[in-house]
Amino acid sequence: MSTARHFASPAEALGYALALHQNGRHAECGAVCRAILTVQPDHHGASLLLGVAAFTLGRIEESQRHLAVTIALKPDLADACFNLALLLRRRGRLAEAAALQARAIRLAPGQADAGRIVALGAMLRESVRPVTARAVLRRAVALAPDDAEAWRESGHALRDSGEPGAAAVAYTRAHSLDPGRTESLGDRLHAALSHCDWSDYDALCREVLAVIDSGRGIALPLLTLLIETSPAQQDRAARHFHRAVVQPAAPPQAAAVVPAAPPLGAPSGDGGRLTVAYLSADFHEHATAYLAAELFELHDRDRFRVVACSYGPDDGSPMRRRLEAAFDAFHDIRGADAERVQALLAAEGVHILVDLKGYTRHVRFDLLARRLAPVQVAYLGYPGTMGGDVMDYVIGDRFVTPPEHQPHYRERLVIMPDSYQVNDRRRPLDGPLPDRAACGLPPDGFVFCAFNAPFKITPSQFGLWMRVLARVPGSVLWLQHPGRDGVDNLRREAARRGVEPDRLVFAPHRPQAEHLARYRLAELFLDSFPYTGHTTVSDALWMGLPVVTRIGDTFASRVAAGLLNAAGLPETVTTSVDGYEALAVRLAGDSATLAAYRRRLAAARTTAPLFDSPRFTRHLERAYRTMWDRHTAGLPPASFTVPPL
Numbered sequence: 001m002s003t004a005r006h007f008a009s010p011a012e013a014l015g016y017a018l019a020l021h022q023n024g025r026h027a028e029c030g031a032v033c034r035a036i037l038t039v040q041p042d043h044h045g046a047s048l049l050l051g052v053a054a055f056t057l058g059r060i061e062e063s064q065r066h067l068a069v070t071i072a073l074k075p076d077l078a079d080a081c082f083n084l085a086l087l088l089r090r091r092g093r094l095a096e097a098a099a100l101q102a103r104a105i106r107l108a109p110g111q112a113d114a115g116r117i118v119a120l121g122a123m124l125r126e127s128v129r130p131v132t133a134r135a136v137l138r139r140a141v142a143l144a145p146d147d148a149e150a151w152r153e154s155g156h157a158l159r160d161s162g163e164p165g166a167a168a169v170a171y172t173r174a175h176s177l178d179p180g181r182t183e184s185l186g187d188r189l190h191a192a193l194s195h196c197d198w199s200d201y202d203a204l205c206r207e208v209l210a211v212i213d214s215g216r217g218i219a220l221p222l223l224t225l226l227i228e229t230s231p232a233q234q235d236r237a238a239r240h241f242h243r244a245v246v247q248p249a250a251p252p253q254a255a256a257v258v259p260a261a262p263p264l265g266a267p268s269g270d271g272g273r274l275t276v277a278y279l280s281a282d283f284h285e286h287a288t289a290y291l292a293a294e295l296f297e298l299h300d301r302d303r304f305r306v307v308a309c310s311y312g313p314d315d316g317s318p319m320r321r322r323l324e325a326a327f328d329a330f331h332d333i334r335g336a337d338a339e340r341v342q343a344l345l346a347a348e349g350v351h352i353l354v355d356l357k358g359y360t361r362h363v364r365f366d367l368l369a370r371r372l373a374p375v376q377v378a379y380l381g382y383p384g385t386m387g388g389d390v391m392d393y394v395i396g397d398r399f400v401t402p403p404e405h406q407p408h409y410r411e412r413l414v415i416m417p418d419s420y421q422v423n424d425r426r427r428p429l430d431g432p433l434p435d436r437a438a439c440g441l442p443p444d445g446f447v448f449c450a451f452n453a454p455f456k457i458t459p460s461q462f463g464l465w466m467r468v469l470a471r472v473p474g475s476v477l478w479l480q481h482p483g484r485d486g487v488d489n490l491r492r493e494a495a496r497r498g499v500e501p502d503r504l505v506f507a508p509h510r511p512q513a514e515h516l517a518r519y520r521l522a523e524l525f526l527d528s529f530p531y532t533g534h535t536t537v538s539d540a541l542w543m544g545l546p547v548v549t550r551i552g553d554t555f556a557s558r559v560a561a562g563l564l565n566a567a568g569l570p571e572t573v574t575t576s577v578d579g580y581e582a583l584a585v586r587l588a589g590d591s592a593t594l595a596a597y598r599r600r601l602a603a604a605r606t607t608a609p610l611f612d613s614p615r616f617t618r619h620l621e622r623a624y625r626t627m628w629d630r631h632t633a634g635l636p637p638a639s640f641t642v643p644p645l
Contacts, residue, residue, distance in 0.1 A: 010036045014045050026053045044074040052083055060339070063087055078108035082116065085123070090249075091337030092311075092366060094127035114144030122153050128313070130160040148178035155187055164194040165485045182208075182217030190223050193455040195486040198493070201459055212237045218244050221359040225384055225556040226455060226531050231408040234554060238387025239410070241359070246388060250338070250369035274628055275305045275349050277373065278327075280356035280381065281312030281363070284320045287535040288356055288381055290512060293319065294424040296326035298617040304624070307348050309333050309341065311364055338366040345372050351631075352624055355391065358382020375627050375637075378411055380421070383534070383555040385409040392637040393627060395620070396420045399562030400555045403639065412637040414623050417644035418609035419566035421534070421559070422616050425605075427542055431517035440505045441521060445474035446588050449522035449545075451507065451536050454482035456528040462490070464581055465526055466497040471581075472588045478522060481506040519543035523594060524587055529580075532560035541567045542605065546597040548572050548587070550580045566610035568600060618645055 007013040017032035033050035036043050051066030067084040070077060081104035088097035101120040105112040117140040125133035137154040144150055155170030168191035175184035189204040205227050211217045212224065212233045219237040229237075278296070282288040299306045308327040311334050314320055324330045329348065333341050345353065353373035357363045358381045371390060378386055379395040386394075387410055394401065394411040397420040401413045441447060450457075450465065457479075469475050482490065491501035507518060516539055519525075525540040527533050527549035533540070537560045540547050549560035551573055561573045572587075574580040587594055605611050623642050630638065 010040050010043055010046070014043075014049065017046070017049055021049060021053055021056075026056045029053045030057070042073055044070050044077060044080070047073060048077065048080050048083070051080070055083070055087060060087065060091065064091075076107055078104040078111060081107065082111075086119070089119070089123055089126075090366070091339070092364060093335050093337060094123055095335070098123035098127055098129075114140045114147045114150050117143065118147070118150045118153050121157060125153070125157045125160060128160075130157050133157040134161060146177055148174045148181060148184070151177065152181070152184055152187065155184075155191065159187075159191055159194075162483065164191045164483070165197065167191040168195075168197065180217065182211045183220060185211065186218075186220035186223040190220070190226070190455060193226060193457070194482070196454055196457060196462075196482050196489040196493070197485070198459040198489075209233070215240060221384065221387070222382070225554065227458070228530055229554065231405055231554050234384050235387065235408040235410075238359070238385050240387070242386060242388035246365045246369050246386075248369075249365035273301075273303055273305050274351045274624060275307060276352045276354060276624060277307040277309055277345055277348065277350040278354045278356055279309045279311075279367065279372075281310070282356065282381070283308060283310040283323045283330075284313060284315040285317045285512070286312075286319075289319050289323060290427065291424060291535055291538065292356070292380060292422050293322055293326060294426060294613045295422045295617055295620070296323065298614055300618075300621060301328070304621060305329075307331065307345075307350060309345070311336075311367075312362060338364075338370060341367060342370070342372055351375060351628055352377060354379050356381045358384070358386060375631050377414075377624075377627070383531075383559060385411060393623075395623065396555070397562055399551075399565060400558045403641075405555075406639055413639045414627075415639070415641040416616075416619055416623070417642055418612075418616065418619070419562050421538065421563060421566075421610070422620070423538055423542070423611050423613060425611060425613050427539070428513035428516050429542070429605075431513040433520055434514070434517055436521060439478075439507065439518060439521060441478065442474075442476060445476060446472055446524075447476055447478055447522045448472075448524050448526050448584070448588070449478040449507075449519070449540075450526045450528065451478070451480050451519075451540075452528040452531075452533045454480060454486055456531045456533075457490075458529070459493075460577075461529050462493060463497060464577060466494060466499045467581055468526070468584045468588075469499050469503055470497075471585045475588060476503045476505050477526070478505045478507060478518075481508045515539075516543055519545045524548060524584065526584060527560050530554065530557040532557055533563075534559050537563050538610070541569070541601055541610065544598045544601045546572055546587070546594060546601065548574065548580060548584045550574045550576070563610060566608060567604050568608045568610075569597060569604075572597070615645055 013032055013036050017029045020029040030050055030053040033046040036046035047066050047070040051063045051070060054066060055063035064087055067080055070080040081100045085097045085100035101123055121133045121137035121140060124136060134157045137157050140150040141154055151170050151174035155167040158167035158170055168188055171184050171188035171191055185207050208219055212219045218241055221238045221241050224234050224237045296306055305328045308330045310332050331344060350373045352375045354377045356379060358378055360381055376391050377393045378391045389410060391411045393414050394409060395414050397416045400420055406413050465477055469477055487506055490504055494501050494504055519540055520543060522545055525545050525547040527547055529550050530552050532549055537547050551558050551561035564570055564573050574583055619642050626640055
């Protein structure tokens with residue numbers, strides 16, 4: 001055989017190729033492997049090494065092809081299965097990756113170190129098999145009790161199985177083993193908040209803030225919204241996260257495959273229409289869908305074509321079927337890697353991509369890491385900056401993203417005229433009124449409710465609520481059920497603050513219509529802080545329930561204030577802890593004012609901008625057209641205010 005040098009045999013050539021690979025000369029390694037395969041096409045060793053070299057060079061498709069050929073040549077070669085599993089996981093094909101990883105471990109149990117078992121557990125968890133993942137990760141922890149990654153992945157699996165207390169223990173162990181992996185701090189704090197365990201809250205917050213301020217590690221962006229941080233700190237954390245976590249998710253050779261902008265002055269899109277794609281994992285029974293379903297239905301089909309790209313589950317629900325019908329094209333992209341999604345969007349002729357997830361659960365970093373359409377927009381799912389250049393715009397309003405906050409965003413601010421939040425007028429409104437006793441409520445007494453997610457409850461906010469209860473005799477606080485441990489923790493905290501634990505009532509999860517009907521039994525909604533209510537506050541206002549909130553300095557801490565203004569009830573927005581407490585207590589003793597607020601909210605369903613979905617849709621379409629017009633004019637993204645209709 002002949003290459004740049006001569007070898008006595010394919011085995012000698014393969015040894016030379018391996019040495020080249022180990023010395024970082026991957027292209028030369030690949031050339032030698034191809035020469036071997038020219039002489040001996042069924043040489044599985046050369047095929048394997050060629051696949052590994054191609055992966056290292058970022059040639060993902062080529063790597064996958066060679067690794068698949070290797071497995072066909074030698075089905076019992078564990079290394080080929082391990083490598084192909086790694087590649088498929090990176091491409092989002094999680095079920096296939098997990099099956100190959102498990103097969104590799106069976107083929108070569110002696111090579112199954114903790115790292116490979118942890119990888120299998122992660123693949124199973126990411127493919128929504130938390131019970132199986134937990135079993136695999138228990139094995140990994142037993143095999144390597146000092147492996148921080150094994151403990152962190154175990155924490156993730158426990159979290160996904162609904163065991164935040166056990167998850168917090170695993171995250172604590174992970175951080176103690178590897179303090180440099182500061183993500184575990186955020187994981188620990190979020191798990192603790194999820195079941196209302198505040199024993200280490202202050203210390204963990206200080207550590208997370210120190211990570212942000214020093215720049216010495218990763219702070220999870222969503223976690224920074226849940227604690228007292230400034231817009232500048234949230235921006236700094238998001239930028240670092242994007243550089244360290246999101247950008248590496250894109251293959252080094254990835255290039256944008258997007259529709260070219262039309263010539264200046266030419267009509268945009270199909271017959272002058274713009275094609276807008278919405279990207280999300282939440283096209284099912286989910287808070288995002290509850291808000292946005294009508295938006296997709298109301299888009300002007302003469303001017304816009306709307307496409308869905310869904311990478312979340314199909315839960316078979318009426319909401320899923322409604323969403324599928326709402327779009328001109330609905331693509332289920334589960335199992336599709338980023339390259340296939342990119343090609344799909346190009347084939348659809350997408351002009352504007354709208355990401356509805358941001359840094360929330362189940363986000364796909366491989367999709368956030370690259371340019372999938374000429375114009376890309378962040379909207380609705382994540383109340384903050386993404387910290388990168390891939391998103392051109394973020395949709396906000398004068399409350400959540402006032403113009404003076406632009407320095408804290410990489411995206412350009414789009415200021416909507418009423419509210420950034422869309423609402424669905426088809427929300428169930430007339431469900432049967434539940435029985436107080438069946439809901440665990442006393443037969444009489446004032447009912448405060450705070451149905452925001454348990455992880456939004458901070459110790460200081462809970463202390464404020466307990467002071468309100470103490471000042472309103474006979475009142476109860478109705479909370480979303482935080483799990484058995486969370487109930488015990490909250491009742492213990494109430495007693496510690498001098499409030500009878502049985503004055504806390506917990507609402508289990510119910511279908512949307514039943515849940516909304518419960519709002520009619522409450523008399524005043526107490527909002528959380530610093531992460532205020534989003535869908536929950538809109539739900540309360542839709543059901544005619546007044547809301548007391550406090551406005552802060554960040555997007556997440558200003559949402560409820562913006563919603564109340566758009567609903568025509570600005571009087572219940574406060575600016576301080578004392579103001580919040582005083583207003584809640586005063587309203588609890590002022591039934592006439594509360595009744596007037598309820599009447600105003602009932603009228604707002606048909607009159608207020610917050611619930612005028614057609615008006616919102618036309619405003620959003622104006623925003624999309626402005627973005628596209630700038631793009632076709634060769635201008636960079638720029639902040640702008642959408643003029644009201």
